[in-house]
Amino acid sequence: MESPIQEYPGKGRRTTIPCAARLAASLLLCAAVLGCKHFYPETASRLRPWLVGKDGGRTAAAFSRLVSSVEGGAPLGRAAETFYAEMTADAAPS
């Protein structure tokens, strides 16, 4: 079995976190986030507009026009506009 304490020459002893503990911590983090997403959806709704911005709709529309000008690009443009609309759907009006 691998020791969790490893020797680093010249740098003294350094403790590393075993893989199982990291995996467990990651799973706990994911579970906590899923819990937040499910039980407190309004917190994410308040943060989303910060991510995409109040004028992000213009960016989405510009991107949509750009990709729609390419043959067969319209579905991507629509997806971008839908994404922006969903990200700001629950935002309180400023």
Add this chain to the structure above:
Amino acid sequence: MPRRLDVGPGWAAVTALLCWLCPWRVFAAFLAAALCHEAGHAAALCALGVRIDGISLRAGGAVLRTGPMDYRRELLCALAGPAANLLALALRRVWPDFCLVGLGLAAFNLLPVFPLDGGRALRAALLLVFPEHAARAISAWVAAAVCLLLAGGAIWLSAAEHTGLWPVLAAALTALRAVGPDGKNVL
């Protein structure tokens, strides 16, 4: 013996944040696009006979650990990931979210900033032509210039155009990858 799958806490944190903030539909598309990207790299590595030692999941994204390869193979394998995302655009009518996220992923990874795929491809291409010290110097200058341009563009987009924090986060992620540990035998 190194682990085949190495999950870093940064990866879990970034994935959890994306899961929390994005709609489920977009999050699923992101995971599928990332998988498609890595599958592209893996397919090219297998086709060119390069050994895959494992995969590390970090805050900046997934990294395939590989055996040694020459510059020509490195160039091809680096471009294979974004190419897979671009090939997947054929599915744009069936799954537009997947293609949209894949397009973003390909564009981000094609930035000529080492160790992103574009930077790795650029450095491998330069190493095929120039001596090593010159190739590394050119690659570093290009990466620095691109990072500066990205930072300026991101601040302008966020502050003047009010497009939110995503440009700043994308520029910060690029800069973090650029100043991170130099990836040897990783993709």
